[in-house]
Amino acid sequence: MFQIDMEIMNLVAVFRSTGITKAFIFLTYLGNWQVIVGLSVVAIIILALLKKTREIIFFTAALISGEVIKELLKFLIHRPRPDIRFSLIPENGYAFPSGHAVISMIFYGMVGYFIYKLCRKTWQKIILSITIVTLIFLIGLSRVYLGIHWAFDVFAGWLIGSAILAFFIVKLKNING
Numbered sequence: 001m002f003q004i005d006m007e008i009m010n011l012v013a014v015f016r017s018t019g020i021t022k023a024f025i026f027l028t029y030l031g032n033w034q035v036i037v038g039l040s041v042v043a044i045i046i047l048a049l050l051k052k053t054r055e056i057i058f059f060t061a062a063l064i065s066g067e068v069i070k071e072l073l074k075f076l077i078h079r080p081r082p083d084i085r086f087s088l089i090p091e092n093g094y095a096f097p098s099g100h101a102v103i104s105m106i107f108y109g110m111v112g113y114f115i116y117k118l119c120r121k122t123w124q125k126i127i128l129s130i131t132i133v134t135l136i137f138l139i140g141l142s143r144v145y146l147g148i149h150w151a152f153d154v155f156a157g158w159l160i161g162s163a164i165l166a167f168f169i170v171k172l173k174n175i176n177g
Contacts, residue, residue: 044060054176066102070103074099088147096156097156100142101161102164105165110165112129
């Protein structure tokens, strides 16, 4: 695993440029806790105005579950981040799993699911789905590009986030009927 991560990190470093770096810094900020919390407040206000109490509860529970599971895994595994020579921005803490990958999967996935349910036309659902998947992918990719996570950390984060997202969506669908 470490060898594959190192090869991917070295490959990514070859493709770095000023323009791409600026784009990935912007994308990585879309997964920062400040942005997620701010957008979550907006989402909860909108859901409250729509009288979607169950959705608020499940949305909040999914995000909290993701945060708790991510922190527990970081505490238990203690995987170090890539060497500082790869890092384009400062980052602290352990690498596994990528918190940005876990939380962006849950947050953007849940918001995407709520909007998807409102879409009436197939083309709207397709565009929304492609947009959400692309955003989540690029946020995760930004962590590897910026040298602050190994590829495996991001991939594991996507898997963990997907499992949590799927769990809460299935439970919500079962309650709503």
